[in-house]
Every structure is written in structure tokens, then in C-alpha cells.
Amino acid sequence: MPVALDLQPRPLDHLAEAGEDGASALVLRDRTLTYQALRRRIGVLAAWLAEIAPEKGARIASWMAKGELSCLLPLAAARAGLVHVPINPLLKRAQVAHILADSGAVLLIANKARLASLELGDIPASCRKMEEGEAWSDAEVLDRFLPPSSADPGEMAAILYTSGSTGRPKGVVLSHANLWLGAVSVAHYLDLAADDVVLGVLPLAFDYGQNQLLSAWKAGACVVPLDYLTPRDVIKACLRHGVTTLAAVPPLWVQLVEQEWPEEASASMRRLTNSGGALTSDLVAALRSTFPNARIFPMYGLTEAFRSTFLDPALVDVHPTSMGKAIPFAEVLVINDRGDLAEADEEGELVHCGPLVAQGYWRDPERTAERFRPAPPMSVYGGMAVWSGDRVRRASDGLLYFVGRRDAMIKSAGNRISPQELEDVARGTGLVVEAVALGVPDERLGQAIHLVVRPVVGVDDPQGRLPGLLMKELPNFMQPKVIHWRDAMPLNPNGKIDRTALMRDLTA
Structure with missing residues (x-):
């Protein structure tokens, strides 16, 4: 029978209590953990974390491939009263250094090679570093067990870093309730x-990937x-x-x-x-x-509210381009440019209301105020809502359809990429004076990254050197597919680089 739609959230670590003792919970390379073993290992890891980071709410960062530690940390950190900060293993030192500094992490756990890739100053003085194996051995030597927590579900449990349309990755603050109810909702509508x-197969630092773990364990x-x-x-x-x-x-x-x-x-x-x-x-x-x-479940979501909609598999063939309707616990409104509820087939902004809405951006009140605003007066849930910036329309049958994005985010191979971050890195090489990153439609990638640059006059071999420097500073999914060299950039009437003209040139 499907997971019950209970709107009463619990502490996140209680998700491990759902399975039968002898049932398989986690299949690792060398062994399989039953639910009984899973619960034991979470308790041992949580006790060790509480010992080395006794301050409630301290941030614990992990930068590692999938394995026992990366899978258990979300629940173990929550049980210890800490906040987990998972870092995508594909990121490189510049992004990792930013996340460590921005989050104020007191501990970074990673493998030896990743730790060795960091340079002097990348790890803040207040942040301890530790290899994965050392973490487990220390936890096992301590040999203590922390029982399930009684945390307030409204407390912070995780910070997931996501790229914005401008600047470096920003941390989305998620509570126990956000993650718990997201797991309940997805487990229910997928009928797990x-x-x-x-x-x-998805990265655990990606909300979609982490929810796979949590919703499965809830079921x-x-x-x-x-x-x-x-x-x-x-x-x-x-x-x-x-x-x-x-x-x-x-x-x-x-x-x-x-x-x-x-x-x-x-x-x-x-x-x-x-x-x-x-x-x-x-x-x-x-x-x-x-x-x-297999049944096919198309879904739409954003890290700031985890997930907003899914399309009933029975409707996929009839309405293949639809985003579907709101998932359980989500209220999705379409608000037109006048601030009113949009009429059928009228374009508007997707506004997500309800208990899946995150708590805002970590230590960034300005950007939080831009995206997290009071729910429209017609909202059933009220409270704070996420104003997505995505333009959608709702058909007369209630199904939603995506129209476009308000911002300039590039979505390539499932990754949301900040054009400004890529541009900043390109200019930071000292080889180019101007840089524009654009997402060009691509059959395989969704959007391919094209980087348009103007070189610094007089530098030696910029075309030959730039790709290597970008490869050093950026993860693979942020590498441009094509670099276009220009002697001059087109300008709009305001004197700014005309991105629309560049896009027309690239897609002509």
C-alpha cells in the first residue's frame, strides 16, 4: 500500500525507522546494510559527529563519491543536531572553497585526492578536514550510539548549494520538515x-538525487x-x-x-x-x-521548494509537453503580471506555496527577499512562497505548461549553470577582457554551453591557453562546448553587451 500522506513532519533521522529489521536498505560495493544495520550505523555516526562538533546547528560538509558515509550523513548529521552541507563531487577547488567559506563549515570530509586538490586558503582556519576512512574509524573507536532525535521539525537540517543566474552558488536552507515531507510526498505519488x-545515479548533493534516498527509505x-x-x-x-x-x-x-x-x-x-x-x-x-x-513520471521542481509538479503517467502520451499538477503538500499558483490569479491559458509566474518551501538562502537576506515573498492572498497555505521566475500557463483542464525562464540560467545535461560564474572564471584567467556564456539549444544536452569572448590585446596565445585554464578551474559539466572569439561585442542601446544579438548570431 502507498505511503500515507501524513502532513505531520518528524525529525529527519526518523526516516530510517520505516523498514523491517531484516530488509535490505542500502547496497554497497562490498556489502548490504539491512534496516537494522542502517539504524545502528546512523546512531554510531551521529554520536561521533556530536562529539567532534558539539555546537548545535554547526555545518558539516561532505565532498565525496556515493558510498556508506555520503548516504548516511544526511540522517546522522540531523540526529546529532547538525546541518549537512553536501558538495557535488564534480565541483573543483574554487567552488568548494566558496561553499566552505560561505557555509561556515566546521568539518570537511572527503577522500585523499580531493583534499589534496585544495590549495592554501581554500579551507577556512575554523574548518577541520578529514578523510572518509578516518571518519569511520574514529566513529567506530568511539563506539557510542545516539538514539533517534526529538528535534523540532522546523529546525535547519541541510544547506544545498545551487547555481543562481548571477554569481557563485547560493545555499538553500532546508528544514527537517522540508526534507521529511518531500520524502513522504514523492514516496506516495510514485507508489513506492x-x-x-x-x-x-544522481548526485546526492542534488535535491532530486537526495530525495531518491530519503523517499525510498520512507517506503x-x-x-x-x-x-x-x-x-x-x-x-x-x-x-x-x-x-x-x-x-x-x-x-x-x-x-x-x-x-x-x-x-x-x-x-x-x-x-x-x-x-x-x-x-x-x-x-x-x-x-x-x-x-x-514501467510508468513514466515527468516532474518539475526547483531546489528552493524541492519539487512542484508531476504528470500522471496515464496522461504522458496525451499531454507529453505538460508539467502536470502540484505534488502532494504543494500549492502551485500562476500569477499574472497584474498580481492576480491567471485565467486559463494566460501566462504568468509559477508561485509555489506550502510546507515544502525552503527557509531561504543562507546568510543572504537580499536574495532571499527577492525570491521568498509572502504568498498571494488567494493561497490556501499562506505564509512564505517561492516566486520561481519561471513563466507557465495553466490549461482549462488544470494541467500546467512551461513557457520559459525569466532569468538567463543555462540548463545543460540536467545541471543549472550560472552564466556569470563561468564568465567570471574566463575573465579571471587574464586572457579575455569580455566573456558571455549562453545556452544554445542542443538535442542531446538540452542546452550546450557556448562561450563568446574578446581577448586581451597583446597576450600570448589566448586561444590555445584558455581551454586548459577553464578545465583546471571549472567542473566538467560547466566546460563550454564551443568558444567563439570576437574582436568586438555587440552592444544594446544602454551600452551593455547585447546577449540577444549574440544568441541570434550563434543560432542563425
Whole structure:
């Protein structure tokens, strides 16, 4: 039976209490943790964290691949009264240094190679660093156990860093209640059950990826975390573990349906979930052909409110371009430019209200005030709402359709990328005086990153040196697909670089 829609949130670490003692909870490379073992390990890890970071609300950062520690930290930190700050393992030293400084983390746990990549000054003096293995060995030597917490669900539990349309990543503050209710909502509408096996291919620092873990455990299901190198790795994992649930972003789906799937690998699949970009009709058809027994769940969300909508699988073929309707616990309003509730088929801004709305941006009242504002008067929930900046319309049947983004964010391969961050890095090389990053429509990536630059006069070989410097400073998903060199940038009437003209030039 589906997970009950209980609107009463609990401390986040209680999610581990849902499964049967002997049932599989987490499949690791060398062993499988039952729910009984999972609960024990969370308690041991939480006791150690409380010992080394006794100040309530202290931030604990993790920068690591998927494994036991990265999967248990969200619950163990919450149990210890701490705040988990997961860092995407694909990020490089500049982004990591920013997150550590901005969050005020008191501890960074990572592997030896990642720690070695950081330079002097990247880790604040108040932040201790530790290797993954050392953390576990210290916890086991301490040999204490912290029982389930009685934390106020309104307390802060995590800070997830996400790129904004301008500047460096900003931290979205999430409470126990935000994460708990998100897990309950998704487990319910996906109809997850104790006999499900969820393959976790998405980064755990991504709200979509972390929710896979939490919603599966709320249902008493089993999670198989996977850091894959090729689509074949995903297929092998599905075959080996009898995977029933797979979540991905469109570029990965494109790669997966291009592969030959043994019937034994796809036959067990019950559901496919998609976010981070829209599915096309052709891709839906290919997914149905590859996974004939699976229901397809297109979804839309934003880190500031976790997730807003999903499309009922029964409607996917009839309304393939729809975002669907609000998920449980979410209220989604379409507000027109006059501030009124939009009429049917009238374009407006998507405004998300309800208990999934995050607490704002960490230590950034100015940007918080821009995005988190009082809910419109017609809201049932009231309180604070997330004004998404996304333009949508609601059809007469209640289904929502995406129109466009108000900001200039680039969405490539499921990643939200700040143009300004990329531009700042390019200019920081000293090779270019102007830089503009644009997202150009791309069949495989959704948007491909094109970087338009004007070189500094007199520098030696800027075209040959720039790609290497960008590779050093930026993660792979932020690397431009094409760098365009210009002697001059087009300007608009205000004297600013005309991004619209550049986009027309690149797409002509």
C-alpha cells in the first residue's frame, strides 16, 4: 500500500525507522546494510559527529563519491543536531572553497585526492578536514550510539548549494520538515513499496538525487547508489540488482535508450522519473519501447521548494509537453503580471506555496527577499512562497505548461549553470577582457554551453591557453562546448553587451 500522506513532519533521522529489521536498505560495493544495520550505523555516526562538533546547528560538509558515509550523513548529521552541507563531487577547488567559506563549515570530509586538490586558503582556519576512512574509524573507536532525535521539525537540517543566474552558488536552507515531507510526498505519488529497488545515479548533493534516498527509505525500500562512468554501467546495475525505479535527466535518458538492453535488465522496471528538463515525444516513445512495464513520471521542481509538479503517467502520451499538477503538500499558483490569479491559458509566474518551501538562502537576506515573498492572498497555505521566475500557463483542464525562464540560467545535461560564474572564471584567467556564456539549444544536452569572448590585446596565445585554464578551474559539466572569439561585442542601446544579438548570431 502507498505511503500515507501524513502532513505531520518528524525529525529527519526518523526516516530510517520505516523498514523491517531484516530488509535490505542500502547496497554497497562490498556489502548490504539491512534496516537494522542502517539504524545502528546512523546512531554510531551521529554520536561521533556530536562529539567532534558539539555546537548545535554547526555545518558539516561532505565532498565525496556515493558510498556508506555520503548516504548516511544526511540522517546522522540531523540526529546529532547538525546541518549537512553536501558538495557535488564534480565541483573543483574554487567552488568548494566558496561553499566552505560561505557555509561556515566546521568539518570537511572527503577522500585523499580531493583534499589534496585544495590549495592554501581554500579551507577556512575554523574548518577541520578529514578523510572518509578516518571518519569511520574514529566513529567506530568511539563506539557510542545516539538514539533517534526529538528535534523540532522546523529546525535547519541541510544547506544545498545551487547555481543562481548571477554569481557563485547560493545555499538553500532546508528544514527537517522540508526534507521529511518531500520524502513522504514523492514516496506516495510514485507508489513506492518495501519491495522496490531504487538505483541512485544522481548526485546526492542534488535535491532530486537526495530525495531518491530519503523517499525510498520512507517506503522501507532498498537503495543502490551508483557512480557510473558509462550508460553500460547503469544497465549492468539494473540487471544485477533487479532495479524497479530509475530517475534521470533527459541527456542520460537519451544515452540509455541508445543502448541494447537485455530483457532481464529492463523487465523489472516499474517506474521511470524525469526532472531537470522536459522529455520529448520521441524520447517518451523510446523509453516505452525499452521499458515496456514501467510508468513514466515527468516532474518539475526547483531546489528552493524541492519539487512542484508531476504528470500522471496515464496522461504522458496525451499531454507529453505538460508539467502536470502540484505534488502532494504543494500549492502551485500562476500569477499574472497584474498580481492576480491567471485565467486559463494566460501566462504568468509559477508561485509555489506550502510546507515544502525552503527557509531561504543562507546568510543572504537580499536574495532571499527577492525570491521568498509572502504568498498571494488567494493561497490556501499562506505564509512564505517561492516566486520561481519561471513563466507557465495553466490549461482549462488544470494541467500546467512551461513557457520559459525569466532569468538567463543555462540548463545543460540536467545541471543549472550560472552564466556569470563561468564568465567570471574566463575573465579571471587574464586572457579575455569580455566573456558571455549562453545556452544554445542542443538535442542531446538540452542546452550546450557556448562561450563568446574578446581577448586581451597583446597576450600570448589566448586561444590555445584558455581551454586548459577553464578545465583546471571549472567542473566538467560547466566546460563550454564551443568558444567563439570576437574582436568586438555587440552592444544594446544602454551600452551593455547585447546577449540577444549574440544568441541570434550563434543560432542563425
